[in-house]
Amino acid sequence: MAIKDYLRERFFPHIWCPGCGHGTVLNGLLRAVEQLGMSRNEIVMVSGIGCSARISGYIDFHTLHTIHGRALAFATGVKMSRPELNLIVPMGDGDALAIGGNHFIHAARRNIDITAIVMNNRIYGMTGGQFSPLSGPDITATTAPFSSIDPSFDVVELSKAAGATFVARTTTYHVKQITDYIKQAILHEGFAVVEILSQCPTHFGRKNKEGSAVDMMKRYKEVTTPIGSKAKQENPDLIERGIFVQKERPEYCKEYEKMVERAMKGR
Amino acid sequence: MAKPKLKQHHIDQDWCKGCGICVEFCPKKVLELNDSDKVVAARPKDCICCKLCELRCPDLAIEIETE
Numbered sequence: 001m002a003i004k005d006y007l008r009e010r011f012f013p014h015i016w017c018p019g020c021g022h023g024t025v026l027n028g029l030l031r032a033v034e035q036l037g038m039s040r041n042e043i044v045m046v047s048g049i050g051c052s053a054r055i056s057g058y059i060d061f062h063t064l065h066t067i068h069g070r071a072l073a074f075a076t077g078v079k080m081s082r083p084e085l086n087l088i089v090p091m092g093d094g095d096a097l098a099i100g101g102n103h104f105i106h107a108a109r110r111n112i113d114i115t116a117i118v119m120n121n122r123i124y125g126m127t128g129g130q131f132s133p134l135s136g137p138d139i140t141a142t143t144a145p146f147s148s149i150d151p152s153f154d155v156v157e158l159s160k161a162a163g164a165t166f167v168a169r170t171t172t173y174h175v176k177q178i179t180d181y182i183k184q185a186i187l188h189e190g191f192a193v194v195e196i197l198s199q200c201p202t203h204f205g206r207k208n209k210e211g212s213a214v215d216m217m218k219r220y221k222e223v224t225t226p227i228g229s230k231a232k233q234e235n236p237d238l239i240e241r242g243i244f245v246q247k248e249r250p251e252y253c254k255e256y257e258k259m260v261e262r263a264m265k266g267r
Numbered sequence: 268m269a270k271p272k273l274k275q276h277h278i279d280q281d282w283c284k285g286c287g288i289c290v291e292f293c294p295k296k297v298l299e300l301n302d303s304d305k306v307v308a309a310r311p312k313d314c315i316c317c318k319l320c321e322l323r324c325p326d327l328a329i330e331i332e333t334e
C-alpha cells in the first residue's frame with residue numbers, strides 16, 4: 001500500500017502550522033505501518049486533545065479522538081476488549097505527562113501492549129503556548145513571562161522507572177529513526193514509549209527565539225547524540241537518542257486472560 | 268544495487284506550506300521556494316533520490332518518483 005492510502009485525504013492540507021514537527025511524526029508513522037504491511041483494520045489509534053492529538057483525524061485506521069489526557073485510558077479499554085488489535089496512542093507532552101501523567105505511569109506499570117508516542121514540543125501548542133512539565137527551566141511561555149522555574153521530566157527515565165518495556169527517543173530531524181523506532185515499538189509486546197522531539201515554531205519557537213522550523217530542526221541535530229556516544233561523555237548536557245529499553249515482562253492482557261481461565265475453573 | 272534514477276518530483280501545490288524544510292536539508296540543493304512560497308525542483312538533474320525531502324516534509328507534499 002502507498003502511504004497515502006492510509007490517509008483521509010479529504011482533510012488535507014492539514015491544520016498544523018507551516019513547519020510543525022507533528023506533520024513529520026505523521027509522515028514517519030505512516031511509513032512504519034506501511035513497511036510492516038499492516039492493514040488499516042488491524043490498528044486502532046486513540047488520541048486525546050492537542051495539536052498532536054489531531055493526528056488521529058488524518059489517518060484512516062480505526063480512530064478515537066477522545067479527551068485531554070485520557071487517551072491511554074480509552075486505549076486500555078479497547079485493548080482489553082479486543083486484544084488482537086494493535087493500539088497506537090500519539091500524545092502531546094501536556095496530554096501525556098501533565099493531565100495524563102497518572103494514566104501514563106499506570107499503563108507503563110501494567111505493561112499493557114500499547115504503543116505510546118510522545119510528540120514532545122515542550123509546550124501547550126493548541127492553547128497558545130503555556131509551559132508544560134516537559135518545558136524545563138528558563139523557558140518563556142505565556143504562563144512564564146519571566147521564564148519558567150520548573151524542572152522537567154525526562155520521558156525516558158520516567159518511562160523506565162514506571163515499567164515500560166520498550167523505550168526510545170529521537171527527533172523530527174532524525175526521520176529514519178522515527179520510522180524504525182515506531183516499527184519496533186508496534187512489534188514489541190508490552191507498553192512501548194517512543195518520545196519524538198517535535199518543533200512548535202509558532203509558540204515554543206517564537207517565545208524562545210529559536211527561529212524557524214528549519215532552525216529548530218538543526219538544533220535537534222546539535223543538542224542530541226546517540227546513546228553512549230563519546231560526545232555525551234564529553235558534554236553531559238547532550239540529549240541521548242536511541243533505544244533505551246527493550247525487554248520482556250508479562251503483558252497485562254495475557255495475564256488477564258489467564259486470570260479469567262482460572263476463574264472459569266473456579267480457583 | 269543500481270542507483271535509483273529520478274523520474275520526477277511530485278509536488279502538491281495545495282498541500283505545500285512553504286516551510287523550507289525540504290529545501291534546507293536537501294543534500295544536493297535541488298529544491299527552491301518560488302514566489303508564492305511553494306516548493307519547486309529547480310535542479311532536478313542533481314537529485315540523488317535520497318528521498319530525505321519526502322521523509323521530512325510535515326505536509327506530505329513532496330514525493331520522489333524513480334524509474
Ligand SMILES: Cc1ncc(C[n+]2csc(CCOP(=O)(O)OP(=O)(O)O)c2C)c(N)n1
Nearest residue numbers: 050051052068092093094095123124125126
Ligand atoms: C480537561 C481539559 N483540560 C484542559 C483542556 C485545554 N487544553 C487543550 S489542548 C491542551 C494542551 C495541549 O498541549 P499538548 O498536549 O502538549 O499538545 P500540543 O498542542 O502541544 O501538541 C490543553 C491544556 C482541555 N481540552 N481539556
Ligand code: SF4
Nearest residue numbers: 016017020051125200
Ligand atoms: S501551534 Fe505549534 S504544535 Fe500547534 S500546529 Fe502550530 S506549530 Fe504545531
Ligand code: SF4
Nearest residue numbers: 283284286287289324
Ligand atoms: S517540506 Fe513540504 S511543506 Fe515544507 S516546503 Fe517542502 S514540500 Fe513544502
Ligand code: SF4
Nearest residue numbers: 293314315317318320
Ligand atoms: S530526493 Fe534527496 S536529492 Fe532529491 S530533491 Fe529530495 S532531498 Fe534532494
Ligand SMILES: [Mg+2]
Nearest residue numbers: 092093123125
Ligand atoms: Mg505540546
